[in-house]
Structure formats: structure tokens, C-alpha cells
Amino acid sequence: MRALLIGGTGTISSAITRLLVEKGWEVTLINRGHRNDELPQGVELLVADMNNEDEVRELLEGRHFDTVAEFIAFVPEQVERDIRLFTGMTDQYIFISSASAYAKPNHDYRITEGTTLANPYWQYSRNKIACERVLMDAYRNDGFPVTIVRPSHTYDERNVPIGVDGSQGSWQILQRMKQGKPVIVQGDGTSLWTVTFNKDFAVGFVGLMGNIHALGEAVHITSDESLSWNQIYEAVGRALGVKPVLYHVSADFLASVAPYDYQGSLLGDKSVSVVFDNSKIKRLVPEFKCTTRFDEGARICVDYMNSHPECRKQDPEFDAWCDQVIETLERAKKALKEN
Structure with missing residues (x-):
């Protein structure tokens, strides 16, 4: 063939x-x-x-x-x-x-x-x-x-799947987790997502x-495994050996203030629960079965990225933007509480 x-x-x-x-x-x-x-x-x-x-x-x-x-x-x-x-x-x-x-x-x-x-x-x-x-x-x-x-x-092993990232992929989010800094998760993190x-x-x-x-x-x-975004980030944290600090932000807010295309990737995709019915692919390809659970996949990714410097792309611009969003929202919370 x-x-x-x-x-x-x-x-x-x-x-x-x-x-x-x-x-x-x-x-x-x-x-x-x-x-x-x-x-x-x-x-x-x-x-x-x-x-x-x-x-x-x-x-x-x-x-x-x-x-x-x-x-x-x-x-x-x-x-x-x-x-x-x-x-x-x-x-x-x-x-x-x-x-x-x-x-x-x-x-x-x-x-x-x-x-x-x-x-x-x-x-x-x-x-x-x-x-x-x-x-x-x-x-x-x-x-x-x-x-x-x-x-x-x-x-694949070169990039951990994440909901909110910058132009250089997921490595900066992993760094934030390891440093104990909060990582932004769209919505309340309970919508379901599928990674394969x-x-x-x-x-x-x-x-x-x-x-x-x-x-x-x-x-x-797709995989049949459905995970909340909170579970996805927590699985990545376990692969790193840390408990991630999750900071939930409205997807609408992120799409309106981000210098990244969150309008499409979040509002048009990742902020909505998706559960796929895979009966058609299983009927056409009886041998199809996803065998890599995401917790296993996350460990594969972390191990690979740790041993391959080309995958560890720093993104200081995205890191600073995350800090700015979180600080702005915390100030708004404080101001509203004081009124």
C-alpha cells in the first residue's frame, strides 16, 4: 500500500x-x-x-x-x-x-x-x-x-495540553506551577474536555x-476520557510533583483583554464542555482504542520536555501578562470588598 x-x-x-x-x-x-x-x-x-x-x-x-x-x-x-x-x-x-x-x-x-x-x-x-x-x-x-x-x-510528548497559554506553548505554565505561582484556568474549570x-x-x-x-x-x-480543566491542570501538577495553584478567570474576560487569540480558541472551543461519541470510528476501525490516560500522557510530556531543551521555550511576555491579569482582578476584588 x-x-x-x-x-x-x-x-x-x-x-x-x-x-x-x-x-x-x-x-x-x-x-x-x-x-x-x-x-x-x-x-x-x-x-x-x-x-x-x-x-x-x-x-x-x-x-x-x-x-x-x-x-x-x-x-x-x-x-x-x-x-x-x-x-x-x-x-x-x-x-x-x-x-x-x-x-x-x-x-x-x-x-x-x-x-x-x-x-x-x-x-x-x-x-x-x-x-x-x-x-x-x-x-x-x-x-x-x-x-x-x-x-x-x-x-504529543513535546507539549502538554493546556487551556490558556501564550505564543510559545505550555512550558511557561509548567514553570509557573513549579514556582508556586497561580496559573490561569478559563471559567470555573469544571467544563469537560477531551485530549487525545x-x-x-x-x-x-x-x-x-x-x-x-x-x-x-x-x-x-478522540479519546473516550472526559476530564474537567481542573483535573487536566492537576494531572500536570502531579506529573511535576507539585500541587498547582489554579486561578479561575471568565473566558469572556480573557478573550476581551488578551493579546492572544482566545476569542477563537476559548469562546469557540475550549470553554464549552465537549464529550465525543466515538462509535463511528470504532465501527469503521474495530481495533481503535485509546490506551494512554491523560495522567500517563502528562508524565510522558513532562519527562520528555525535561530532557529536551528545545521544548523548554521561555515566554516572559505571557508570564508577565498572567501576573497582570491576576493582580488586576485581585485589586478589583479588594476594592469591591472595601466599598
Whole structure:
């Protein structure tokens, strides 16, 4: 079996690349050549810019793949380009969408693939919805062999999943925990969230590859473990050997004052409880089962980040902003109590 991965070195796709090689697939990656130093032996690498359609067409001329997986398309123009490129070149095209495309809060606490797609807070999610629409039209009208996959919050050992962070990832939050400084949690921390380890996600994804029952279908792949944000932060603290000091702040307030895109990531996603019904992926891929509990995943992340300096990205700007938010709210509390 032959696979072409567009990207192939990100949080999700790197685990898929490794698993495909383990299963004996012939794997070709096409990307701009960044972060390819950790690719498993035997992977073919084609360095090209997908935005240069003519260059890619020439590079792939005469080739055929059982599955093409697109990890780095974000707007309709990019999937329209892919339809032109890969029609007749592949038996299956998998598009990575996003579970942030689901309308939240949902009418039912369980999210299924039939849940309405709508996100007024996040352009990223609206673009993914538009991409899905283009691809499903191509499937219905022209038989383009698409499968849509919607990941939720998927992580690997290089970055602990956190709700409120800065531009440099989660390391600064871990530092605040170790220093005994309060860490900001959106809302009251009781909304439910789902995080999925990338190696578990890869099992479901690879099971969809070459799967005729997945054609024309949209599927989300997530863990069945639902945790409150308080539990997520506390699990990270235990992995660090500390009890974190949690400071709860309204998601609306954070989105209105932050220099970061919390409008989309919080109001459009992480501030609302999500529980996923994974019966569809389990029906399509019977072997799919998430085996990494988050407390275990948190320890894997902390151990890896402690031993890999490149993952320990300091973020003094975010650290100072957290202090400013907390100090401002504490002053407001004090002033109101004194009145």
C-alpha cells in the first residue's frame, strides 16, 4: 500500500508516519523540508511548496497512491487545488478538518458526526467547514474519493495540553506551577474536555486509510476520557510533583483583554464542555482504542520536555501578562470588598 502525506511531521501526522512504516506501507512525504530530521528510515521525502501547483503536478506525474492525506490545507482554495491535482491519482483523499467546527454548546452533551457545523467565534473553524463543503460536493457530484477526519485536542510528548497559554506553548505554565505561582484556568474549570495522545489517534487514522467504508464519510477520532480543566491542570501538577495553584478567570474576560487569540480558541472551543461519541470510528476501525490516560500522557510530556531543551521555550511576555491579569482582578476584588 502506498501513501502520500502532505506535511507528515506535525503533532498528528508524525505519529501516523511512524505507524504506517511499522505496518509496511510505502510512505512518501511532500513538504517544505522542515522538521524532517526525525523521519523513520524508508520514508521518501519530496521537498516542494504545495502552493506551487505546477511544480507539484510535475513532481508527482505518473504516480498513484492508495491514500493521499492532507494535513496542511486550511482554506477552500487549497482543497480545490488538491481536487485538481489528485483526481485520478489516488483511491482515497483524507482531509484533516477540526472538531472545533462543531457548534458549541451542542443541543446534546454528546457530539456525533451529525452535530451541526458552525463556529461564529473562529475563522479557522469556519474555513475548515468551507473546505469540507467543497470536498463533499466533489464527492457527490464527481465521485472524488474523500474521507474527512475531525481531530479534537491531540497532543504529543513535546507539549502538554493546556487551556490558556501564550505564543510559545505550555512550558511557561509548567514553570509557573513549579514556582508556586497561580496559573490561569478559563471559567470555573469544571467544563469537560477531551485530549487525545497522538499515538492513539494514529491507530484510528491509519485504520481509515484504504478503508472503502470510509469514503464519503466524516469521522472524528478522540479519546473516550472526559476530564474537567481542573483535573487536566492537576494531572500536570502531579506529573511535576507539585500541587498547582489554579486561578479561575471568565473566558469572556480573557478573550476581551488578551493579546492572544482566545476569542477563537476559548469562546469557540475550549470553554464549552465537549464529550465525543466515538462509535463511528470504532465501527469503521474495530481495533481503535485509546490506551494512554491523560495522567500517563502528562508524565510522558513532562519527562520528555525535561530532557529536551528545545521544548523548554521561555515566554516572559505571557508570564508577565498572567501576573497582570491576576493582580488586576485581585485589586478589583479588594476594592469591591472595601466599598
